[in-house]
Amino acid sequence: MSDRAGSITREGERYPASPHELRYLPIEVPSGGAARPIAEGVYWLRVPLPMELNHINLWLLEDGDGWTLVDTGMAHDVCRETWYELERDALGGRPLRRVFVTHDHPDHMGLAPWLAERHGAGVWMSRDAHRSAGDFLEIDPGVLSERIGGFLHSHGVDVSPGSSLVRGDHREWFGGLPALSHAVDDGETLDAGRGTWQVVRTGGHCGGHLCLYDASREILVSGDQVLPGISPNVSVLSSAPGADPLREFLASIDRLGRCAQGTLVLPSHGRPFHGLHRRLAGLAGHHHEQLDALRGACTEPRTAFELLPTLFRRVPRGFHRLLAIGEAVAHLNYLLAGHELVRQADDRGVYRFVVPAA
Numbered sequence: 001m002s003d004r005a006g007s008i009t010r011e012g013e014r015y016p017a018s019p020h021e022l023r024y025l026p027i028e029v030p031s032g033g034a035a036r037p038i039a040e041g042v043y044w045l046r047v048p049l050p051m052e053l054n055h056i057n058l059w060l061l062e063d064g065d066g067w068t069l070v071d072t073g074m075a076h077d078v079c080r081e082t083w084y085e086l087e088r089d090a091l092g093g094r095p096l097r098r099v100f101v102t103h104d105h106p107d108h109m110g111l112a113p114w115l116a117e118r119h120g121a122g123v124w125m126s127r128d129a130h131r132s133a134g135d136f137l138e139i140d141p142g143v144l145s146e147r148i149g150g151f152l153h154s155h156g157v158d159v160s161p162g163s164s165l166v167r168g169d170h171r172e173w174f175g176g177l178p179a180l181s182h183a184v185d186d187g188e189t190l191d192a193g194r195g196t197w198q199v200v201r202t203g204g205h206c207g208g209h210l211c212l213y214d215a216s217r218e219i220l221v222s223g224d225q226v227l228p229g230i231s232p233n234v235s236v237l238s239s240a241p242g243a244d245p246l247r248e249f250l251a252s253i254d255r256l257g258r259c260a261q262g263t264l265v266l267p268s269h270g271r272p273f274h275g276l277h278r279r280l281a282g283l284a285g286h287h288h289e290q291l292d293a294l295r296g297a298c299t300e301p302r303t304a305f306e307l308l309p310t311l312f313r314r315v316p317r318g319f320h321r322l323l324a325i326g327e328a329v330a331h332l333n334y335l336l337a338g339h340e341l342v343r344q345a346d347d348r349g350v351y352r353f354v355v356p357a358a
């Protein structure tokens with residue numbers, strides 16, 4: 001599979017979310033064509049996904065005689081079938097005017113081209129996310145497989161040809177690349193849902209991820225940046241093996257900490273909740289704990305693969321192993337950039353990480 005189906009998030013393992021510390025909105029989860037009102041002009045929709053993470057939340061904002069939609073579901077019949085119901089029931093005969101995409105993972109943007117065409121809507125997303133989706137859709141599958149295989153090899157995973165780690169990439173979940181109507185930038189504002197939303201660009205889960213914050217009503221549309229029950233996947237991908245996404249993720253957590261204490265969080269997975277600051281602290285704590293565990297384990301040179309049991313109670317298999325390696329390397333690259341570890345390559349091109357000699 002591709003290293004870009006990274007919208008699959010993984011349960012926080014060593015630092016489980018503390019859902020009991022969060023206050024979920026006492027609203028029934030919507031299903032089928034239902035829309036649940038969250039605030040004036042703001043509605044919660046849910047679309048099922050054909051994978052382990054079995055749903056995505058979408059947000060429908062009143063917009064003149066139509067709607068602004070945040071995220072779409074993936075290009076799969078399961079999602080399209082729910083969309084027929086949503087068009088009939090939730091939209092009330094009004095068209096989508098604008099599709100706002102938080103980021104370039106297929107569950108968030110896969111149906112953007114389809115919905116844009118059906119409704120004559122414009123697609124708004126960050127230029128980085130749009131470019132990154134375009135790059136992924138253009139790359140030759142064989143080249144991608146080879147690149148992922150090389151990345152895994154360099155981190156100590158023996159990849160046999162045809163291994164399920166690199167086979168198939170689910171690019172069909174994207175439904176093509178939508179035309180970009182507006183490249184959204186950090187700090188700009190968007191009027192919809194009877195409010196004014198500030199665009200907050202965040203990083204670490206993927207490049208060009210956008211959140212929306214309505215400061216007067218204290219509502220945050222958090223995309224995959226902040227989720228209540230799972231720790232968003234923060235991974236180094238084969239496309240940028242030297243990246244330091246964890247540093248960006250932690251900086252974004254700090255930035256979102258400027259939102260009001262009473263902020264209502266509308267996440268892409270799970271249920272709307274209060275308790276943003278506790279959740280941010282929990283996510284940061286989880287990553288700092290992982291970093292500490294690696295500092296302790298790298299007194300001897302170790303590959304990322306050898307370090308998986310340090311980070312995960314159960315070493316994941318198959319595609320989840322690829323995500324786990326990506327996540328391990330994110331933590332290792334963070335320590336490398338901070339000169340807390342050094343990296344050695346052996347004659348097979350396999351990297352080992354170790355605390356530098358004093």
Ligand SMILES: [Zn+2]
Pocket residue numbers: 006007008103105205224
């Ligand atoms: Zn995602």
